[in-house]
Amino acid sequence: MRVLLIKTSSLGDVIHTLPALTDAARAIPGIRFDWVVEEGFAEIPAWHPAVDAVIPVAIRRWRKKPLQAVRSGEWSNFKRRLRETQYDLVIDAQGLLKSAWLTRYARAEVVGLDKSSAREPLAARFYQRRLAVAWGQHAVERTRQLFGQALGYTPAEGLGDYGLDRGALGAEVATTPYVVLLHGTTWVTKHWPELYWRQLAEQLVAAGVEVRLPWGSLDEQARALRIAEGLQGAVVLPRLPLRDVARQLAGASACVAVDTGLGHLAAALDVPTLSLFGPTNPGFTGAYGAVQQHLASDFACAPCLRKQCSYQPTPEDARRFDLTREQPLCFTRLNPDRVMQQLQPLLPNKRVL
Numbered sequence: 615m616r617v618l619l620i621k622t623s624s625l626g627d628v629i630h631t632l633p634a635l636t637d638a639a640r641a642i643p644g645i646r647f648d649w650v651v652e653e654g655f656a657e658i659p660a661w662h663p664a665v666d667a668v669i670p671v672a673i674r675r676w677r678k679k680p681l682q683a684v685r686s687g688e689w690s691n692f693k694r695r696l697r698e699t700q701y702d703l704v705i706d707a708q709g710l711l712k713s714a715w716l717t718r719y720a721r722a723e724v725v726g727l728d729k730s731s732a733r734e735p736l737a738a739r740f741y742q743r744r745l746a747v748a749w750g751q752h753a754v755e756r757t758r759q760l761f762g763q764a765l766g767y768t769p770a771e772g773l774g775d776y777g778l779d780r781g782a783l784g785a786e787v788a789t790t791p792y793v794v795l796l797h798g799t800t801w802v803t804k805h806w807p808e809l810y811w812r813q814l815a816e817q818l819v820a821a822g823v824e825v826r827l828p829w830g831s832l833d834e835q836a837r838a839l840r841i842a843e844g845l846q847g848a849v850v851l852p853r854l855p856l857r858d859v860a861r862q863l864a865g866a867s868a869c870v871a872v873d874t875g876l877g878h879l880a881a882a883l884d885v886p887t888l889s890l891f892g893p894t895n896p897g898f899t900g901a902y903g904a905v906q907q908h909l910a911s912d913f914a915c916a917p918c919l920r921k922q923c924s925y926q927p928t929p930e931d932a933r934r935f936d937l938t939r940e941q942p943l944c945f946t947r948l949n950p951d952r953v954m955q956q957l958q959p960l961l962p963n964k965r966v967l
Contacts, residue, residue: 625875633774641767796871
């Protein structure tokens with residue numbers, strides 16, 4: 615059986631789809647997947663043994679310059695690639711209009727979430743078969759249930775298996791333990807204060823643990839350099855492709871992450887990770903795995919699910935906190951001392967491949 619999977623982005627969403635592939639491969643011997651994914655994340659599907667072809671799209675780039683996408687032939691080449699293979703089924707695992715639109719070019723029955731289950735209800739209009747999957751559960755479990763209904767099996771109970779071959783990535787083999795600090799994220803409100811990252815790095819180095827800081831943008835590089843400045847044992851990594859970031863993560867004793875795609879990648883690689891949540895809810899999108907721990911703020915307005923903080927500090931807040939460097943205030947409930955205390959039991963669990 616050959617299935618076309620549409621799940622284009624984001625990094626965390628792509629990673630959350632992997633356990634559903636593992637379920638399908640175990641339930642249906644010989645099933646193979648081709649995966650349509652945003653070009654920036656095209657490395658990840660190829661790491662799963664059930665995936666044959668990875669079909670990149672560049673929706674983010676094409677939206678900015680649509681005429682160039684047409685004139686260059688990229689759009690035509692993409693449509694041709696979908697049409698040249700006869701699939702048994704197409705699964706839109708994203709439930710957005712942008713993903714549903716792409717299903718029009720494949721030659722097979724299209725299955726997706728119904729209007730009550732999809733993030734964008736209008737997407738359901740593009741599907742020949744519409745399936746109900748309840749909200750209020752983790753994104754990984756919703757996707758596993760979607761695949762099970764689409765392909766006619768019941769996912770096994772318990773945690774899903776990402777199915778990644780860590781050995782094939784060639785994980786970093788470290789002579790001393792190190793912790794990766796995943797400090798970059800999208801929303802302003804999801805950033806743990808830079809002051810706290812510096813204080814945590816100081817505590818780790820004092821405990822004899824090397825700190826490694828990856829980055830993916832100039833702003834993230836500048837922050838990493840400030841966190842590591844003058845601190846022996848804190849290393850700012852060069853800018854790395856995703857596969858090399860995965861190698862760094864796979865060799866780490868542990869990671870500390872905010873709500874970010876690379877935190878989900880660490881989870882997929884079975885790396886002990888402590889994830890910090892202020893405005894978002896780990897019950898729905900937290901790092902998923904057996905060795906994942908979450909610290910969620912219990913601040914009065916958390917989780918607010920807002921990209922901009924609307925909380926107005928009180929005089930008591932101004933007395934207790936540095937309102938310049940300890941923002942957003944929901945993270946004051948997750949200060950470096952508390953994080954270090956939670957992190958310490960993870961440090962002996964070093965994974966060596």
